[in-house]
Amino acid sequence: MAVPELDLAADPIELCAALVDTPSVSGDEAALADAMEAALRKQAPHLEVLRSGDAVLARTQLGRERRVLLAGHLDTVPIADNVPSRRDGHLLYGCGTTDMKSGDAVIAHIAATLTDPRHDLTVVFYDCEEVEAARNGLGRIEREHRDWLAADLAILGEPTNAGVEAGCQGTLKAEIRTSGRRAHSARSWLGTNAIHAMGPVLDRLRAYAPRDVDIDGCVYREGLQAVRIGGGVAGNVVPDECVVTVNFRFAPDRDGDAARQHVHDVFDGFDVAITDFAPGALPGLTAPAAAEFIAATGAVPAAKYGWTDVSRFAALGIPAVNFGPGDPNLAHTRDEHVDTTQLTDATAVLRRFLTG
Structure with missing residues (x-):
């Protein structure tokens, strides 16, 4: 598959559509990883970029007091006649719109366009989240590039209807x-x-x-x-x-x-x-960076019912929350879609948090 050209500075809604239009079923994320890596290297010279298998990582090195990590998985469940994407008013339909290419679009846009954040920033786009845990790209990154996962707060872009779901069961x-x-x-x-x-x-x-x-x-x-x-x-x-x-x-x-x-x-x-x-993950909302994030969202955090990769960050001693556009009840369905207003809102929240 030819490597598509992603415009990370574009409206996150358009970027999300481009991500959906690049199929990336678990185990076959190479084309999307190639596109993300190429876009970050070309469009975000302020970031150090690392490729690990079909995961792409990038970070600032500004010497800030705290570091925030934004993470999202690139893979989707098998396509169910729902690629390419399509628009219907403020709804964007397609495989992965909710789980979790909308979150990826927000993260990539923030990483590329925010050149002077008040916290150092690490972004992790990883592979094979939707399959058995042994193949999860975060495990490989932890084994081979542990220093890239160091942070004072991890925000996982899993769908939460743009609310905050802390920790996990x-x-x-x-x-x-x-x-x-x-x-x-x-x-x-x-x-x-x-x-x-x-x-x-x-x-x-x-x-x-x-x-x-x-x-x-x-x-x-x-x-x-x-x-x-x-x-x-x-x-x-x-x-x-x-x-x-x-x-x-x-x-x-x-x-x-x-x-x-x-x-x-x-x-x-x-x-x-x-x-x-x-294991589950404690919310860790009393940690300074987490408290700042909650204040920036203006949301009342809720418990995460279910298990997500925030557990992996919590096991490393990093407070972690789930925050991303999309209704989790629509994940993995044939009519999977995302309310595009949530992409806009989630982007604004992260920008506000990272710029103060």
């Missing part, structure tokens, strides 16, 4: 397993039904009372849900195994050990195996 998956003894269903008294033995597990889930946790004024609500159940051999066999998969969404005041222990406590007496885990 952690997520844990576990399998609860019951065992029995097979028998012919005509002589069921000779067996032990593993599915029936799962009843107390479902009772505990039904009676579970989630916590509401207030951190920095953001209320995180936990949840513990059965998301899958499997068992049974045939229509005439008493089953000897049943497995329920549960998902625990937990507030970021719990670390990994505490989250795992909680699940084991809830299902005490049963066979519990943790199969997946990702």
